[in-house]
Amino acid sequence: MSYSNRLEKRGxxxxxxxxxxxYFVLIFPLTVSAxxxxxxxxxxxxTKLIIVHxxxxxxxxxxxxPVIKTLEAxxxxxxxxxxxxxxxxxxxxxxxxxxxxxxxLHLTVTSERVYYRWGPVAPADKVPSLVDKNGYFHHDWExxxxxxxxxxxxxxxxxxxxxxxxxxxxxxxxSHQYRLIMNGKELFEVMVRVAxxxxxxxxxxxxWFADHPYLQQSLGPxxxxxxxxxxxxxxxxxxxxxxxxxxxxxxLKPGVTEFVIHPGFxxxxxxxxxxxxxxxxxxxxQRDLDFFTSNQFREILAQLNIKLITWRELAKMTERK
Amino acid sequence: MSYSNRLEKRGxxxxxxxxxxxYFVLIFPLTVSAxxxxxxxxxxxxTKLIIVHxxxxxxxxxxxxPVIKTLEAxxxxxxxxxxxxxxxxxxxxxxxxxxxxxxxLHLTVTSERVYYRWGPVAPADKVPSLVDKNGYFHHDWExxxxxxxxxxxxxxxxxxxxxxxxxxxxxxxxSHQYRLIMNGKELFEVMVRVAxxxxxxxxxxxxWFADHPYLQQSLGPxxxxxxxxxxxxxxxxxxxxxxxxxxxxxxLKPGVTEFVIHPGFxxxxxxxxxxxxxxxxxxxxQRDLDFFTSNQFREILAQLNIKLITWRELAKMTERK
Numbered sequence: 230m231s232y233s234n235r236l237e238k239r240g241x242x243x244x245x246x247x248x249x250x251x252y253f254v255l256i257f258p259l260t261v262s263a264x265x266x267x268x269x270x271x272x273x274x275x276t277k278l279i280i281v282h283x284x285x286x287x288x289x290x291x292x293x294x295p296v297i298k299t300l301e302a303x304x305x306x307x308x309x310x311x312x313x314x315x316x317x318x319x320x321x322x323x324x325x326x327x328x329x330x331x332x333x334l335h336l337t338v339t340s341e342r343v344y345y346r347w348g349p350v351a352p353a354d355k356v357p358s359l360v361d362k363n364g365y366f367h368h369d370w371e372x373x374x375x376x377x378x379x380x381x382x383x384x385x386x387x388x389x390x391x392x393x394x395x396x397x398x399x400x401x402x403x404s405h406q407y408r409l410i411m412n413g414k415e416l417f418e419v420m421v422r423v424a425x426x427x428x429x430x431x432x433x434x435x436x437w438f439a440d441h442p443y444l445q446q447s448l449g450p451x452x453x454x455x456x457x458x459x460x461x462x463x464x465x466x467x468x469x470x471x472x473x474x475x476x477x478x479x480x481l482k483p484g485v486t487e488f489v490i491h492p493g494f495x496x497x498x499x500x501x502x503x504x505x506x507x508x509x510x511x512x513x514x515q516r517d518l519d520f521f522t523s524n525q526f527r528e529i530l531a532q533l534n535i536k537l538i539t540w541r542e543l544a545k546m547t548e549r550k
Numbered sequence: 551m552s553y554s555n556r557l558e559k560r561g562x563x564x565x566x567x568x569x570x571x572x573y574f575v576l577i578f579p580l581t582v583s584a585x586x587x588x589x590x591x592x593x594x595x596x597t598k599l600i601i602v603h604x605x606x607x608x609x610x611x612x613x614x615x616p617v618i619k620t621l622e623a624x625x626x627x628x629x630x631x632x633x634x635x636x637x638x639x640x641x642x643x644x645x646x647x648x649x650x651x652x653x654x655l656h657l658t659v660t661s662e663r664v665y666y667r668w669g670p671v672a673p674a675d676k677v678p679s680l681v682d683k684n685g686y687f688h689h690d691w692e693x694x695x696x697x698x699x700x701x702x703x704x705x706x707x708x709x710x711x712x713x714x715x716x717x718x719x720x721x722x723x724x725s726h727q728y729r730l731i732m733n734g735k736e737l738f739e740v741m742v743r744v745a746x747x748x749x750x751x752x753x754x755x756x757x758w759f760a761d762h763p764y765l766q767q768s769l770g771p772x773x774x775x776x777x778x779x780x781x782x783x784x785x786x787x788x789x790x791x792x793x794x795x796x797x798x799x800x801x802l803k804p805g806v807t808e809f810v811i812h813p814g815f816x817x818x819x820x821x822x823x824x825x826x827x828x829x830x831x832x833x834x835x836q837r838d839l840d841f842f843t844s845n846q847f848r849e850i851l852a853q854l855n856i857k858l859i860t861w862r863e864l865a866k867m868t869e870r871k
Contacts, residue, residue: 289819290666290818290819290822290823291818291819294818294822314636315635315636315666315667315668316665316666317667318664318665318666318667318684318686319665319666319822322664322665343639343643344637344639344640344643345611345636345637345639345640346636346638346639347636350685352673352674352675352676353673354673354675354676355673355675362715363639363712363715363716364671364708364712365639387685391684391685394683394684395684494818496817496818496819497611497612497615497815497817497818497819498610498611498612498817498818498819501611501615501640502611
């Protein structure tokens with residue numbers, strides 16, 4: 230079964246579990262810990278903080294354009310950029326002229342669409358296990374796919390170096406499709422090693438530790454670990470989109486939670502780029518954009534006393550400790 | 551002065567010359583030859599044939615989508631594809647399932663836009679003279695730019711091989727921004743050598759021989775040489791677009807003429823991708839699309855008894871000779 234199918238299958242298993250439990254929020258407090266990241270940062274007990282984080286900038290103009298607007302309107306407060314993608318120069322130009330924006334790098338080692346594709350930043354012959362016969366990143370990783378961690382390291386460094394040369398000062402690193410998080414200790418250790426060298430935090434939450442114990446083992450005592458993450462899945466029908474997020478906000482646990490969202494315009498470019506499947510497609514991204522720019526979202530944050538926080542703020546507060 | 555500026559400057563010099571001469575058509579019968587390509591192919595004397603050729607497929611979806619429609623409607627009958635570009639897989643998929651379509655490869659060694667960019671198909675460390683410090687093809691070639699012809703050859707082979715692996719059977723080769731045509735004997739000889747090996751004709755016209763004598767010198771007796779080419783330039787104001795093409799068709803000389811056109815949708819994607827300058831921008835491309843899908847264009851072809859011909863037909867007829 231392909232990685233994306235597995236993700237979707239896992240999503241639908243989760244869905245039935247939620248329905249049974251009466252929950253709609255992806256929160257798994259599997260490691261029992263009285264102290265949240267918010268507590269450790271000195272917030273009063275019970276404080277609820279969220280990062281509203283847009284993924285996939287640089288992939289298409291139809292993602293860059295609306296996310297820039299939401300960042301300026303304050304409804305999204307963090308995002309990460311895909312260096313190998315063709316629209317990266319547009320968002321790099323914006324990032325360079327907006328040095329206070331909270332931009333991380335969305336480290337990318339796959340090219341998951343069919344009609345619109347990209348390949349490595351490193352020379353293709355230096356990272357042969359990462360590319361298909363046409364020279365693009367693999368569309369997917371099969372179960373027996375051999376991915377050479379040394380080549381992943383070469384590629385991650387190439388992506389970070391291109392971002393630095395183009396004037397970006399990233400605030401964090403995360404991983405497109407969670408490829409570097411969910412595929413074993415070796416790849417995660419590469420990501421952490423590179424992150425430590427560049428002194429950047431990596432997006433990890435305690436929610437994932439039970440399923441992937443190597444995450445906790447590979448991190449040091451100074452690494453930032455978020456408490457929770459919320460992301461919508463394919464099992465949520467279009468008409469329940471707002472309801473999912475409202476429930477997630479109402480049921481939010483204390484600590485720092487990253488909402489991983491995928492805003493974009495449902496326009497000709499994004500429809501064409503994502504037309505082979507609806508998951509994380511253009512209508513999906515328009516629904517995310519609509520909710521996170523709605524008055525409903527702003528009002529519920531105020532009502533529930535949920536505060537926004539960025540990766541830049543987290544890093545600064547952690548340094549002071 | 552940059553290459554594109556020089557092209558535009560040259561365009562405006564041409565414009566004043568045309569105004570003086572009362573001509574609007576880019577026809578320079580500088581080598582006096584009684585026999586046209588049409589004559590050599592056995593057409594009756596005075597026959598006028600045109601290839602209506604769309605450039606830049608693969609660059610954006612906003613170019614692919616309308617050109618596919620115009621090919622199917624028959625108003626454009628040939629096109630060429632940019633292998634290094636992100637939307638190449640979309641048009642490659644179409645080409646594979648439409649093996650009779652007249653698709654060439656638009657060999658590409660520059661990345662001329664600012665916010666939307668691409669790089670080589672060959673590993674970047676094999677073609678260092680072709681890439682900028684960020685790893686993209688150069689935005690432009692300065693006058694003193696060192697371009698290594700051996701690296702150009704590596705890159706051209708990589709582009710052709712990717713196209714073949716992805717199921718395309720190209721009918722001809724041409725050169726994005728005429729970089730391989732107008733920049734001296736060495737680069738043109740690389741293009742011709744590669745074309746001969748893959749048994750593909752190269753887009754060259756007799757119009758260019760006076761300014762660039764090496765073109766004629768580098769070709770063999772069996773190479774196809776078109777008689778003329780028509781392409782619109784920045785000196786034509788938007789409201790004179792149809793008038794330019796109508797004049798070009800009315801003043802058409804006997805022989806085979808390629809109309810090099812740039813159809814595209816003036817939509818959000820193409821506006822963003824081309825926003826730093828209007829030349830060959832989204833409004834320009836929409837005007838080309840509008841004229842070549844108009845009844846006016848069809849009617850004038852019938853009225854003037856101008857026939858369409860493709861590169862595939864030319865190659866077949868030449869083989870028979």
